[in-house]
Amino acid sequence: MIDILINVTLLAFLATTAVAMARMTNLFAIIMLFGIFSLLSAGLFVVMDAADVAFTEAAVGAGISTVLMLATLALTKDHQEKRPLGHRPWLPLGVVTITGAALVYGTMDISSFGDPLAPPQTHVAPYYIEQSMADTGVPNMVTAVLASYRGFDTLGEVAVVFTAGVAVLILLGGRRKKQRLEIEEGGNRDA
Amino acid sequence: MYIAVTIAILVTMGLALARALMGPTVYDRIAAVNMFGTKTVLLIAVFALFSGRTDLLDIALVYALINFIGVIAVLRLVEHGDFHSNPESRAKQDKQGSE
Known part of the structure; x- marks a missing residue:
């Protein structure tokens, strides 16, 4: 119950942050949102019992890369110009939609979360568990x-x-x- | 009990996210990110207690450290760098450039 609640809310926050990042023009705000995005995905990794991945995500994503991007922003000057789009976004939108649909279709073959009979669990993992x-x-x-x-x-x-x-x-x-x-x-x- | 605490933390996360999205000044956004990190630490701690995996508490502690160091680094960079959102510092820089 709590798992589902946390998962749904964090994924909703993740989607909100991603859309906001894509639509914003203030580069500093976008970098701050990158930090939040990374913390959100780290929280999701923890809920999925991948604590080491979550730790790496928080250290690299929220810590180091935020600082590196801010350092880059401090070194470069603000050269962005708001100019109207010279082309219609229909072709890129279509390509992205088709790619996304193909990826979603691909996830249907992925075995369900925590399945003990999934190929990653049966391939070399038993050997490592017994012999390492x-x-x-x-x-x-x-x-x-x-x-x-x-x-x-x-x-x-x-x-x-x-x-x-x-x-x-x-x-x-x-x-x-x-x-x-x-x-x-x-x-x-x-x- | 755990559900109530989780909902409270998630609502606070949503409020911090809203401040990070809207926040007019640089400092609003920094405070929002810092608070979001704190809420992540709390969420992991509650989840660790709820699911009985107390080893996750170590992860929560490391998150708190990373959050602290990260905010210090961000504040240092904001102090020394120009982020184009502060008209005073830009005017100062223009003045230095024209001299």
């Missing part, structure tokens, strides 16, 4: 899969994330230092 302790000696199954069975995969992911972080820091930090130098030069000229 004997194979790797790691008590947590998710950690065993991520850090031992798929260790090289995780190493590659870490390398990608590290490279992206370095690139972002170079972009943000370099710009800020340059601005400070310009301000200092301006001050010297005045003196």
Whole structure:
């Protein structure tokens, strides 16, 4: 009962936020709504018993990406112009509607939530549940899969994330230092 | 009991969402997002107690930390950056540019 209530309300909020984001023009408000969107989906993940996914969503979606987008907004200038649409939106609307209908049709084949006979539950999961302790000696199954069975995969992911972080820091930090130098030069000229 | 608490939290979330959608100033929206995060923490805590999965309480605590740090970061950026919604800061910047 409470599950259904929470699910329906959170999904309604999610849809409201998404439509509002698509229709707004104030970029700062849109970034704040992104944060709310991420918190809402994290709440839905918790209700669906995926606490680790919800944790990642809250940390990355509501935390880091909001701050990164705000930093980008602070660095860039407001170049948006309100100009009338040069084309009619019927073709994009039709493409989106057909794609959405195909995706909804695709979800009909997905097994119902928590079904023990669903393919993901019967494929390799039993092996991990029975053998991960004997194979790797790691008590947590998710950690065993991520850090031992798929260790090289995780190493590659870490390398990608590290490279992206370095690139972002170079972009943000370099710009800020340059601005400070310009301000200092301006001050010297005045003196 | 749990249903009443859940409904109360969901209604408060709706009010915060409405403020984030309408909020005329930047600070309205920041306060709305902060409050929304707090309500998410409360919702997870109620859900953890209701469903008996008390390990979710740790997640709720981490959410509270992320929410706090995130709002601090956002406020710092708002203080130092120009978000085009404050006419005074824009005028100041224009003045600096013309000098």
